[in-house]
Amino acid sequence: MVFIFILAASLYLTIYTWNLRTGVLDSLAANTGLEFVSWVLRPGKWVADKADRLWEDYFHLVDVQQENRRLAEQVDRLSLDLAALREDAAETVRLRKLLHYSPPRTWTVQGARVIAHRLGPAGALDTVLIDKGSLIGVGVNVPVATPDGVVGRVLRVAMQASTVLLVTDPNSKIPVVSRNHRTTGILSGSGSGEELEVNYVPLNAPLDVGEVLVTSGLAGIFPKGLPVAEVSGIERSDISLFLTVRARPLVDYNSLEEVLLFTRNPEAGAEDDPEDQPLVAPPAEAAAEPAPPAANATAPAVRPAGEAAPAKPKPAAAAAPPAKPKTPTGALPASRPAPAKPKPKPKTAAN
């Protein structure tokens, strides 16, 4: 009996460690179990969405006229903003050309539907299940966001479904920078329904309550400039070298229905590889190039999605003056200012 137990335990440990190294069984489970579950849940979600839409379309028309008026005013305001931003973008391209800056990497945005939240006894982390997977190029660590802010990153991928680790999970670490003061920190979750924490913010760093935190792009996973959270509290500790900063997420993770997936544009990525490509600025027409339709239609704040050059700035870029603070949206269409020279940051397990 003892021998059988030892044999079974040894076999289990062998399989477990082999899978940790290779990921074969995780991949098998994702491509079978996760795929099957997504197919089971999808019809019900479709029916629920249809019912919701029916209700919205035919029964819930009370405030439509007021909403139309408000939206028309918003469109006028945004059109003006867009015109100004186009001018800035064109200017950025011209300046980049003058300074021989390499353009930031571009991203492709595609929509996905949330079909379930955390499932099963092995669902230890705060996750959601979405209906897009490796068939359309989604991979592990693909950033996920909504027009309001960052949702998280892809944790596990099946063919037509993926699991997304939410920002609220304690294991999620995102390098962020405050939008106005450019103060950097690492944003980590504290659990579903709890406020987020910003770690490694120096005691003398300028930061205001209410300031929006955007992704810094330094970890190389998230595009630079996506809004993530809003500072809700700052406390000065007597025993720590860092401020205790709390932040409120910009997204209601409990009512997520649709999200945007950011995949790197392969062509632009190859062109922008600083190791292989010469520093050639893009033509000025690129500034007027429209953003991808999904982002254009739904997410002006996250439309451009340029990636900060992660580690090695070119000599020309390094010699350039530090970038000025960004526009209030934190991002510009089709092109963005080159990133400032990264400040030294504490090494963390940032995702």
Next chain:
Amino acid sequence: MSITTYTASGMSGRSVNPFLFWLCFVLAGIWAQQFAPGVDFLAPALIVCLQQRRMPTAIWLAGVFIILQEGVGSLAFGTLLLWYAGLLAVYLVGRWLFESRNLLFIFIIGAFLGVWRFFLVGMMANLEDLAPNRTHLATECVAQVVLFTLEWGVLFLLAKRFMRHDDEPRA
């Protein structure tokens, strides 16, 4: 699909194909899990199979459950192997002391699952250097205890109603 009329334990009913029965159960279980995160709605099926002495069915169901639950989970493969191994172990040990269909015994199995999940998820997450939310985990473990017992009761009645027992006379 075969549907035949039979009489068992004084209760008349229709016997459905076991595969169809368990397929419907799996689909319903997956949907139920969406409304109670972290709770295993599939585990009571294994206990019902063991109580009805359907070992082959219990084995293939366990294989399916492991693949499904590992697929939708967020930990490395292996957690569900230990999860169902623990369930099997406590059933086999507890059967020495209790009558297998005793409600108290079922509640004890549910309580074991609640405690087992708390330690198991904590241990497996530590192995991957992850930090699960302990408060939520504890809440889900309590839900597991209650829902396991309730679901077993419903499933046991349904299985008795729609599937023929090995120890019951055929029609």
